[in-house]
Amino acid sequence: xxxxxxxxxxxxxxxxxALSLNLVVGMTGLLSLAQAAFYGIGAYACAIGxxxxxxxxxxxxxxxxxxxxxxxxxxxxILSRFQGDYYAIVSAGLSIIVFxxxxxxxxxxxxxxxxxxxxxPAVFGYQLSSNLAYLLLCLAAVVLSYFFYNLIDKSxxxxxxxxxxxxxxxxxxxxxxxxxxxSIIFVISAVMSGVVGAMFxxxxxxxxxxxxxxxxxxxxxxIIIVGGLSSARGSIAGALILISLPEILRFIGxxxxxxxxxxQIIYGGxxxxxxxxxxxxxxxxxxx
Amino acid sequence: xxxxxNINAGYDKRQVLxxxxxxxxxxxxxxxMGPNGAGKSTLLKVMFGLLKPDSGEILLDxxxxxxxxxxxxxxxxxxxxxxxxxxxxxTVLENMELAGHFWKDRSVFKSRLEEVLEHFPDLKPRLEDxxxxxxxxxxxxxxxxxxxxxxxxxxxxxxxxxxxxxxxMTDTFNKIKTIRDTLGTGFVIVExxxxxxxxxxxxxxILDQGRVVYNGPAQSQTLEKMTAxxxxxxxxxS
Numbered sequence: 217x218x219x220x221x222x223x224x225x226x227x228x229x230x231x232x233x234a235l236s237l238n239l240v241v242g243m244t245g246l247l248s249l250a251q252a253a254f255y256g257i258g259a260y261a262c263a264i265g266x267x268x269x270x271x272x273x274x275x276x277x278x279x280x281x282x283x284x285x286x287x288x289x290x291x292x293x294i295l296s297r298f299q300g301d302y303y304a305i306v307s308a309g310l311s312i313i314v315f316x317x318x319x320x321x322x323x324x325x326x327x328x329x330x331x332x333x334x335x336x337p338a339v340f341g342y343q344l345s346s347n348l349a350y351l352l353l354c355l356a357a358v359v360l361s362y363f364f365y366n367l368i369d370k371s372x373x374x375x376x377x378x379x380x381x382x383x384x385x386x387x388x389x390x391x392x393x394x395x396x397x398x399s400i401i402f403v404i405s406a407v408m409s410g411v412v413g414a415m416f417x418x419x420x421x422x423x424x425x426x427x428x429x430x431x432x433x434x435x436x437x438x439i440i441i442v443g444g445l446s447s448a449r450g451s452i453a454g455a456l457i458l459i460s461l462p463e464i465l466r467f468i469g470x471x472x473x474x475x476x477x478x479x480q481i482i483y484g485g486x487x488x489x490x491x492x493x494x495x496x497x498x499x500x501x502x503x504x
Numbered sequence: 505x506x507x508x509x510n511i512n513a514g515y516d517k518r519q520v521l522x523x524x525x526x527x528x529x530x531x532x533x534x535x536x537m538g539p540n541g542a543g544k545s546t547l548l549k550v551m552f553g554l555l556k557p558d559s560g561e562i563l564l565d566x567x568x569x570x571x572x573x574x575x576x577x578x579x580x581x582x583x584x585x586x587x588x589x590x591x592x593x594x595t596v597l598e599n600m601e602l603a604g605h606f607w608k609d610r611s612v613f614k615s616r617l618e619e620v621l622e623h624f625p626d627l628k629p630r631l632e633d634x635x636x637x638x639x640x641x642x643x644x645x646x647x648x649x650x651x652x653x654x655x656x657x658x659x660x661x662x663x664x665x666x667x668x669x670x671x672x673m674t675d676t677f678n679k680i681k682t683i684r685d686t687l688g689t690g691f692v693i694v695e696x697x698x699x700x701x702x703x704x705x706x707x708x709x710i711l712d713q714g715r716v717v718y719n720g721p722a723q724s725q726t727l728e729k730m731t732a733x734x735x736x737x738x739x740x741x742s
Binding site: 372375376378379382383385386387388389390391392393501502 | 552554573574576577578582583584585588591592593594598601602603605606650
């Protein structure tokens with residue numbers, strides 16, 4: 217049971233990260249690989265705040281929002297000049313820089329040894345010490361994130377983001393300051409990821425920089441492509457598939473000696489097959 | 505109304521416009537023509553602030569202006585970029601709504617939409633259709649209608665006839681003239697298909713190698729001779 221609860225919590229965390237990334241990549245068409253950076257900053261703000269500064273969980277979440285918001289605002293301004301491949305490269309650069317800082321600023325982050333002893337949050341005085349209680353918090357957060365995504369999707373702000381995705385120059389010709397819109401959604405997405413990072417740190421109780429590498433950003437990218445770009449349902453479905461598929465493959469009775477390798481091959485093969493059969497993802501509105 | 509003085513502009517180190525000066529009169533149909541690579545689209549981009557000139561001056565109503573699309577739209581100037589007419593994955597109505605971001609009050613948008621659709625009755629039953637499913641001519645009408653929602657003073661159209669059949673092209677140009685005559689909206693049109701367009705227009709500019717080589721009325725023998733020599737064929741006008 218604990219195993220399933222653990223999986224469900226991870227699914228919630230990746231579902232929320234996918235929703236936040238889909239705002240930028242799916243809805244606005246910006247190829248951001250920076251999500252792992254903001255996820256990491258949120259996680260470290262929580263870890264450092266709770267273990268070194270003695271702050272409560274929700275205060276550290278606010279701290280993460282502040283740090284991520286300021287950083288994303290500055291980076292978003294720079295990134296808003298770019299499109300397509302260039303956007304991906306510059307945002308990947310941010311991810312690498314943040315990873316390096318987490319790894320090397322040992323006085324603050326404890327470097328590669330990571331930070332231990334991050335406690336779980338208390339909600340209205342009730343300590344969420346059991347995983348089941350934490351799962352309920354995560355589920356509530358997923359539902360909230362899902363509605364928040366749909367709120368943006370159906371708003372005039374969301375419509376403008378989709379217009380930018382489709383044709384930025386045409387959107388500018390209608391009088392929109394597209395750079396402004398791109399910056400705002402980048403900040404919103406970064407802040408969302410930071411909150412999820414704090415939830416992850418608090419759940420897992422130990423974090424180190426390896427969790428927040430560029431490859432994590434690429435994994436999140438895979439989730440939204442498999443689930444479908446610009447789709448809240450797609451974000452959730454993608455997270456469900458990519459989190460549960462490796463676990464399912466563990467129970468299909470592969471020969472012990474080659475199980476790990478075969479699992480990887482089958483996992484990769486299934487992803488390729490899915491993209492061939494459904495290039496726009498399960499619920500996607502657009503292809504990459 | 506809109507005046508460009510001694511504009512030099514280009515991309516990176518390649519200079520496209522050389523000392524270009526033009527003056528757009530209010531409520532006129534102005535055509536800008538010239539061979540491929542003459543700088544026509546670049547000129548339109550400079551007018552609308554999509555490209556910053558290296559030097560020169562731009563004036564709107566005799567006042568200096570640093571064009572920015574977001575500012576110009578508020579001042580009643582719209583542009584339809586070349587080949588980019590509609591947001592294909594959105595409905596016709598959503599396309600229209602994108603131009604209605606000035607008004608917080610939805611009722612203003614609705615009344616403006618009704619007003620504009622009177623000029624484009626064919627679009628009325630297609631409001632919920634995806635814009636990408638419309639014909640090229642209808643998409644052009646959506647683009648023009650969307651611009652008209654804000655009652656602009658001037659619309660800049662970059663090659664509006666691209667991809668249109670001769671009949672649709674004629675319909676489009678006639679519609680533009682009707683709008684100018686009824687609403688008083690001025691148009692600056694960069695266009696290759698002069699045979700259909702020139703008889704409808706008031707003023708003409710010819711650009712060649714980034715310089716203005718003709719500036720005057722759209723119906724003149726001088727213009728006819730010049731276009732024939734520049735385009736190296738008289739079929740364009742005859």
